[in-house]
Amino acid sequence: MTGGKTVGSETGLYDLFVVGGGVNGAGIARDAAGRGLSVLLCEKDDLAQGTSSRSGKLVHGGLRYLEYYEFRLVREALIEREVLLSSAPHIIWPMRFVLPHNPADRPAWLVRLGLFLYDHLGGRKRLPGTRSLDLRTAPEGAPIKRDYRKAFEYSDCWVDDARLVVLNALDAQKKGARVLTRTACSAIRRIDGLWHVEMTDLRTGVRSEVRARSVVNTAGPWVNDIIGRVAGLNSSRSVRLVKGSHIVVPKFWEGRQAYLVQNPDKRVIFINPYQNDLALIGTTDIPYEGRPEDVSADSNEIAYLLKSVNRYFKQQLTEDDIVHSFSGVRPLYDDNAENPSAVTRDYIFEVDAANGQAPLLSVFGGKITTFRKLSEHALERLKPFFPQMGAAWTAKAHLPGGDMANADFEQFLGDLRARYRWLTADLAKHYARLYGTRTHDLIGNATSLDDLGAVFSPLFREREARFLMENEWAMTADDLLERRTKHGLHMTPAERQAFTGWLERQQVAA
Structure with missing residues (x-):
């Protein structure tokens, strides 16, 4: 050989x-x-x-799949949404989505029917149902252009996919x-x-x-x-390869709600809160024939996403607002559908x-x-x-770290802060969100911030890096900064360079 x-x-x-x-x-x-x-x-x-780290980061039924009569898939996904929410409440949590109504794209009766099915098809138990909003008076309407007066709000869940x-x-x-x-x-x-x-x-x-x-x-x-x-x-x-690209910009609205906007081509675009002060916008559906390893967001996709958001929001985004972009290849079963968005x-x-x-x-x-x-x-x-x-x-069954009493993240976070009073509020929440009850394993015998070791950025300490390397197969800077965590989005170039140097020294020593 x-x-x-x-x-x-x-x-x-x-x-x-x-x-x-x-x-x-x-x-x-x-x-x-x-x-x-x-x-x-x-x-x-x-x-x-x-693909699994380059998704829209949602656990959802797939509202738009109803238009393609994917009732079995939507029902299964809606049931799974609550199963997963219970199994990993640290990395999966509910999110409300505001869908401004544009009669030029879909009639109101069709949207209402879809949301009614969405509310009832999967035996919803924990998540609140759909409601109508008057965008002229509801706080959720503040960032939306005055052209849009009505919206629907429904529930789905966020997930840290990686x-x-x-x-x-x-x-x-x-x-x-x-x-x-x-x-x-x-x-x-x-x-x-x-x-x-x-x-x-x-x-x-x-x-x-x-x-x-x-x-x-x-x-x-x-x-x-x-x-x-x-x-x-x-x-x-x-499989049929379909490229989906996302952009990340600073968050430009108040509140925890996400938005879902419609396009004339019948696609929908999600605008979701991301990492507290950012927004994740996507996705596209583009046929892809290259090597999956080489996929990236191209200029046409970026322009498409920006135009979709600017159609609805008062604040007009430009390429200068983009702080990060990523693209993934979805390996869909090839059912010979002509439209990539219609592929099952x-x-x-x-x-x-x-x-x-x-x-x-x-x-x-x-x-x-x-x-x-x-x-x-x-x-x-x-x-x-x-x-x-x-x-x-x-x-x-719970996923590791998800064994919280009553699957109650806020209660767990409160208990964590009471136990480790020396942790800052932001650091306690960061650990709780990524590691859940495994936070105790990460902290170990530490009794002060100094015990957590070198500081790579305000929320990234040496002990977390070592924990990921020793317990979660993390080897490279990208493993640590992009997939195990999202620290890379919040680090300066100098901080990233310093961390990469530290990591290289650890690998040489090993």
Whole structure:
């Protein structure tokens, strides 16, 4: 073999070898490990480095999917919205969305009907329902142009998408799964009723082999590449790559509410509060044919997003207001829809099993909100191959850090501040939001701010960086500043440079 040193095959035999460390891969690994299966998850980059950290960061039913008659998907997503809210109240929380009505785009009766279905299709229990607003008198109307007089307000939830992935991987590991990052699945072949899997450590070039009774392909944009190039098989299904871009600007309105605006092309754009003093605006739907690794927001998309916001808001945004942008490739199941916005957000599975042995289950499509249910359905498809598999269990389970009394974040935050009175209010909230009850593990025996070590920025201390490196597979500055946290959005170039230098010194010392 070329390109790296080969080491001997490991003696371990796994029930499931999962390719891909996005939300679906981490969710399946967690569910399977909790059912008693032996699991190895292999990710070629960092956890959530691809699509799963570049979403609109919402746990939602998908209001606009009702127009495409995706009733099954919307119902499932609405039910999952409350399941996930209970499982991880530190990284998922309710948000109210204000939808200014523009009769030129959709008639009021159609919007009301959609919101009525949205309120009742999923058995809503915890979230408040829809209400109408007079934008001329309601405080939510203050930033909106006077041309728009009426709005509807409804509920959905916010999620820290990258942390959702990491918490699933953590729980999988806690239940016995092995999680490898920066490790590519370079070849899989069926031999004598088992999969022989070759992996390459992309940091060292070292190759290793394991065996597995089944392979789960959750490679997202690379799902067909795993089937064809890596496994040497054929598939009648494929993914359709659709690019979605977002921009981040300073928050330009008062209040905690988000906004959802309509466009003449029937797309909707979210304008959401982000990181306290910022706003996240997106997303676009653009067919994409390049390498998923090379995706970025282009000038046309940025102009489209700015024009969408400026159509409704008094404050007119320009490119100079943009402090950050990102783009992700959504690997949607190709259902041959002409309009990218109409391509289904539902998911399907393909199982390739030779003589009833060594199945390869490939996942096409899906969305963050339905990852847990997708994981259950995936394991149901594999149950004939693993009759000893335990029952589904994740619906009532907490993700790491989410085991708060009554899923009450505010109560937990109050208790945290009472216990660690020396923490600043902002730092206590930051820790509570990212780590929940695991904050106690992070703080450890610290009894003062000085005990938290070097200060990289007002909310970023050395102890947090070490905690992430030791417990959450964080290795690079981007892992720490963009995915495990969002500290990078609030750091000056000098602060980022100083932190990167500190990180390099730790790696040399190790």
